[in-house]
Amino acid sequence: MKKVLAIRHENKYEAEKRVPLIPKHAKKLIDKGYEILVEESPKRTFKHDEYSAVGAKVQSDISAADIIIGVKEVPIPNLQADKTYMYFSHVIKGQAYNMPMLRKLKELKCNLIDYEKVTDEFGRRIIFFGRYAGLAGMINTLWSLGQRYKKLGIDTPFAQLKQTKEYFSLDEVKAAISKVGFEIIEKGLPKEITPLTFGITGYGNVSNGAQEILNLLPVKEISPEELLNLKTDPSNGHVVYKTVFKEKDMVQKVSSDDEFELQDYYANPENYKSVFDNYTPKMSVLVHGSYWDERYPRIITKDYIKKIYESEKPKLVVVGDISCDPDGGVEFTHKGTEIEDPVFVYDPETDKPTMGFDGNGILVMSVDILPSELPRDASTGFSEALSPFMEGILEADFDKPTEEIGLPKAIRRALILHKGEFTPEFEYISEYLK
Numbered sequence: 001m002k003k004v005l006a007i008r009h010e011n012k013y014e015a016e017k018r019v020p021l022i023p024k025h026a027k028k029l030i031d032k033g034y035e036i037l038v039e040e041s042p043k044r045t046f047k048h049d050e051y052s053a054v055g056a057k058v059q060s061d062i063s064a065a066d067i068i069i070g071v072k073e074v075p076i077p078n079l080q081a082d083k084t085y086m087y088f089s090h091v092i093k094g095q096a097y098n099m100p101m102l103r104k105l106k107e108l109k110c111n112l113i114d115y116e117k118v119t120d121e122f123g124r125r126i127i128f129f130g131r132y133a134g135l136a137g138m139i140n141t142l143w144s145l146g147q148r149y150k151k152l153g154i155d156t157p158f159a160q161l162k163q164t165k166e167y168f169s170l171d172e173v174k175a176a177i178s179k180v181g182f183e184i185i186e187k188g189l190p191k192e193i194t195p196l197t198f199g200i201t202g203y204g205n206v207s208n209g210a211q212e213i214l215n216l217l218p219v220k221e222i223s224p225e226e227l228l229n230l231k232t233d234p235s236n237g238h239v240v241y242k243t244v245f246k247e248k249d250m251v252q253k254v255s256s257d258d259e260f261e262l263q264d265y266y267a268n269p270e271n272y273k274s275v276f277d278n279y280t281p282k283m284s285v286l287v288h289g290s291y292w293d294e295r296y297p298r299i300i301t302k303d304y305i306k307k308i309y310e311s312e313k314p315k316l317v318v319v320g321d322i323s324c325d326p327d328g329g330v331e332f333t334h335k336g337t338e339i340e341d342p343v344f345v346y347d348p349e350t351d352k353p354t355m356g357f358d359g360n361g362i363l364v365m366s367v368d369i370l371p372s373e374l375p376r377d378a379s380t381g382f383s384e385a386l387s388p389f390m391e392g393i394l395e396a397d398f399d400k401p402t403e404e405i406g407l408p409k410a411i412r413r414a415l416i417l418h419k420g421e422f423t424p425e426f427e428y429i430s431e432y433l434k
Contacts, residue, residue, distance in 0.1 A: 002034050003394045006065030007051075009041035012072040013368075015165075015339040017045040017375035018129075018382070020069045020086070020115075025387035027054035034394055037062045045375035067393060072369070076104050084111040084398060089416065092116065093293055094432030102417075103433060109420035111398050117414035118389075125205075126410055127385045132371035132378035133322055134209020134289060139164040139173055140365050140373070141287055141320030142180075142213070144343055148317055148363045154190055157183040164373035165339055174216060181217040188237035195236040197227065197315075199283040201245045201299060201329075202290030206322055210287050214242060224249045227282050243279070245290075250276045251297055269296045277304050280316060287320040292329035299329045305362065306348040314362075321366040336368030 007026075010016040023046055026036050036056040040048065048058045062068065063080060070087040079085075085105070089112060091098045105112055118127045139161070146158025157180045167173040189196055198214060200207055218239045222230065227243045230236075248260040251272040265272055274297035280286070288299060300319075308314050321333045332346040334353055344366075345359035346352075357363065371378035392408040400406070402418045416426045 003066040004035045004037060004064055005029065005390070005394060006037040006039060006062035006068045007056075008062065008068050008070040008074065008078075009039040009044070010071055011075060011078070013338070013372070014043075016072055016369055016372050017043050018071045018372050019044060019046055019379045020071055020382060020386055021390065022046055022379055022383040023050045023054045023056070025383045025390075026051065026056050028387065029390055029394070030055040032391065034391075037065050045379055073098060073101060076101055079104050079108055079110070081108040082110065083108075084113070084393075086113040086115065086393070088116055089114045090116075091416065091429060091432075092426070094429060096432070099433055102429070105417055106420045110417060111415065111419065112417040113393075113411060113414050114416055115386075115414065117416070118410050119413050120410060127382065127389075128205055129371040129378055129382055130205030131209035131212075132374050132381060134206040134211075135170065135213055136164040136370040136373040136378075137206070137289070137320050137322035137365070137367070138210040138213035138287060139167075139177070140342060140367060140370070141210075141285060141318060142177065144320065144357075144363055144365045145285060145318045147357045149193065151357050152317075154193060156189060156193070157187075163342065164370075170374055170377045174213070177213060177216045184240065185218050185238055189240075191237065193284065195230055195232060195241055196284050197230065197241040197243065197282060198285045198287060199227070199243050199245060199279060200287045200289060201250065202288075202323075203244060203246060204289070204291075206289035207244065210289055210320075210322065211242070211244070214240075214287075224279055227279055230282060243283075245276070245279070247290075249279075250274060250299065273297055274299060276300065280304070281308065281314060283316050285318045285320065286316060286330070287322065288330050289322045290329070292323060292325050294328075296329070298331050300331060302331045302348065302351060305332060305346075306351075309348040309361070316362055318363045318365065321364055322370060324366045324368050324370075330364070332362070333364055333366045335366070337366050339367055339369065339373060342367045 007021055030036055038051045038056045038058045039062045040060045052058055067084040091102050115127045119125055142158050143161040143163050146156055146161055149156050150159050219242045220239045221242045224243055247265055252275050254271055254273050276299045319330055321330050324336045326335050341355055343363055344353040344355045345361045345363050347361040389408050389411050396405045396407045398405055402423055415423050422430055
């Protein structure tokens with residue numbers, strides 16, 4: 001008998017509307033004889049009738065499913081015994097807030113597949129929302145920039161932009177940003193904010209998505225060295241400047257003048273220190289899109305921001321923290337914000353945040369589920385990456401030993417739990433459970 005697949009209702013965040021598998025791709029599995037259950041959800045971006053039209057069964061009870069897929073973590077009360085779950089579990093760094101969920105999955109003898117670890121043979125991620133996080137993150141950053149400048153008494157064409165969620169589609173928002181770009185070309189930007197400079201950390205899917213949006217403006221890309229030497233000039237009010245930072249630009253070895261080696265940095269990050277402070281005074285906007293964990297130097301610290309605020313009013317106005325690691329790479333990103341309350345102003349003098357656009361300090365946009373502001377586009381892109389693996393997952397025999405299950409190789413690399421036990425690659429997580 002063929003396994004039954006279920007698409008769960010997302011109930012971690014009220015604003016989460018994404019789905020991992022869209023009706024078009026569900027139909028391909030249904031046409032091959034697989035049964036698909038879709039848990040009732042009033043907020044899902046793809047509606048009940050869209051799934052019903054392709055033969056899926058929309059119902060409140062999905063307990064008959066063998067495999068349950070979603071986007072975000074499943075709350076503990078919703079977990080069922082002996083199921084195969086596939087979602088972003090956020091446990092691979094030993095995240096403390098998800099260890100109770102992981103314990104429950106182990107207790108229930110579940111299988112857990114994490115999208116974040118679905119990789120090719122070179123370790124590159126295959127299934128991700130990263131591009132859409134970058135797209136929505138940069139849209140929100142440009143909107144935030146316009147609103148913050150407005151609060152500071154500076155009128156800019158960015159003030160006409162809206163939050164990502166207010167647009168019907170990616171095409172609509174791209175048209176709106178292109179319009180802003182034409183205004184910058186024709187009328188220029190206010191002298192008091194030029195040259196308008198954007199620093200972007202990272203060069204992966206998140207960064208590429210962010211640059212895709214920024215490049216709709218009249219952009220001139222400059223190197224980190226050119227950013228340091230950029231001068232105010234009447235002509236540079238008709239362009240915006242973009243600098244993309246790689247690891248070699250942001251850190252250097254603590255104890256020597258040796259040349260930067262990427263693999264050594266990955267292996268021994270404790271031997272490196274941040275030099276990003278050199279560039280921060282030249283930036284109007286920082287868009288943080290690179291990977292960070294606690295082993296790595298911070299990009300901006302609270303102490304640094306406090307120091308520059310004590311001596312002068314900095315150029316930096318907005319931080320779009322797409323990576324959104326609370327107290328992480330950008331230390332004053334104290335939390336991931338919600339779509340309905342997306343920004344805060346961090347005051348370096350008091351070390352306190354104030355939600356909204358008002359206040360003394362730097363505005364931070366740190367929405368935790370950015371792709372859900374483009375739910376239909378993001379779901380479609382994600383489903384296109386996931387759907388080729390679904391038949392292999394449905395045909396796998398989880399009753400066999402781990403290496404004989406028969407999962408596609410990319411999916412096998414993402415199997416964290418098998419029958420409630422860690423697979424060898426993820427045994428290290430057990431230390432965090434202690």
